[in-house]
Amino acid sequence: KQEVTQIPAALSVPEGENLVLNCSFTDSAIYNLQWFRQDPGKGLTSLLLIQSSQREQTSGRLNASLDKSSGRSTLYIAASQPGDSATYLCGQKVTFGTGTKLQVIP
Amino acid sequence: GAVVSQHPSWVICKSGTSVKIECRSLDFQATTMFWYRQFPKQSLMLMATSNEGSKATYEQGVEKDKFLINHASLTLSTLTVTSAHPEDSSFYICSAGGAYNEQFFGPGTRLTVL
Numbered sequence: 001k002q003e004v005t006q007i008p009a010a011l012s013v014p015e016g017e018n019l020v021l022n023c024s025f026t027d028s029a030i031y032n033l034q035w036f037r038q039d040p041g042k043g044l045t046s047l048l049l050i051q052s053s054q055r056e057q058t059s060g061r062l063n064a065s066l067d068k069s070s071g072r073s074t075l076y077i078a079a080s081q082p083g084d085s086a087t088y089l090c091g092q093k094v095t096f097g098t099g100t101k102l103q104v105i106p
Numbered sequence: 107g108a109v110v111s112q113h114p115s116w117v118i119c120k121s122g123t124s125v126k127i128e129c130r131s132l133d134f135q136a137t138t139m140f141w142y143r144q145f146p147k148q149s150l151m152l153m154a155t156s157n158e159g160s161k162a163t164y165e166q167g168v169e170k171d172k173f174l175i176n177h178a179s180l181t182l183s184t185l186t187v188t189s190a191h192p193e194d195s196s197f198y199i200c201s202a203g204g205a206y207n208e209q210f211f212g213p214g215t216r217l218t219v220l
Contacts, residue, residue: 004149032207043112043199044150044211051206089149093140093209098149 002027006090006097014105017080021100023073023090030092035064035075037086038099044089048075080104108134110202112212119190120220127185127215129200135180136202140209141173144197156183190219 003026013019023033032051036044048057050066050073057064063076073090080102087099109132119125129139137158142150154175155163162175172194174186187194195218201209 034209036211041197041214041216043110043213044201046208046210049206049208091149093203093207094152096149098147 002030002095004091004095004097006088006100008100009098010101010103012103012105013080015080015082017104018076018078019080019102021075021077021088021090021102023075023097025071025073025095028068028071030068033064033066033073033090033092035062035073036089036091038089039086047088077102082106108132108202108204108210110200110210110212112198112200112215114215115213116216116218118218118220121191122189124186124188125190125217127187127198127200127217129183129185129202129212131181131202131210134202134204136183136204137180138203139177139183140201140203141175141183141185142199142201144199144214150199153185158183187217190217192219195219 005024007022034049035047038044048064050057061078066073082104085104087101089099090097111130113128139156141153144150152165153168156175156177158177164170177183197214199214201211
């Protein structure tokens with residue numbers, strides 16, 4: 001059974017800093033992987049989808065990579081802003097990580 | 107991007123009553139929708155996969171007679187929590203599958219059972 005782990009559980013950075021969120025999964029036969037953000041009391045907003053044949057996807061200040069052989073994905077956020085403060089989850093369909101709670105301090 | 111709505115966004119009910127939650131894909135058709143439950147500070151727990159025109163597939167440990175799922179059309183799935191009890195209080199989220207199995211989530215429904 002696929003298990004997804006996200007480290008760190010929480011992260012606090014000053015505004016403008018670049019940061020990396022980590023996502024590890026146990027089954028390399030993953031079909032695709034999505035990164036989401038969740039604001040308190042809200043649903044999940046899809047940020048990036050990486051298909052199994054891809055190694056990375058970019059959208060604006062966000063870049064997500066996927067390394068199936070090592071069972072890892074990273075989400076890179078450039079020039080962080082206070083509006084980026086949220087919980088970030090990775091996963092797909094059945095299994096999701098517990099998320100990294102990000103706080104960007106002005 | 108694809109939009110998924112949920113209704114209601116929150117509901118408070120008395121113990122023993124039934125509550126229906128709707129999940130709609132607004133601008134695309136979804137043959138498959140998923141229902142999740144999320145506890146505070148925890149990740150999503152998949153409850154069931156809702157298939158249009160057929161019975162839902164429930165995850166192990168989820169009571170199908172307790173959580174009734176109906177996928178009436180390609181744009182609507184409903185979750186009915188029957189005879190709700192306080193332990194059913196939770197945040198319920200649905201998602202709909204798009205191309206390449208990309209998932210689009212609804213905004214969630216906060217259920218509080220008194």
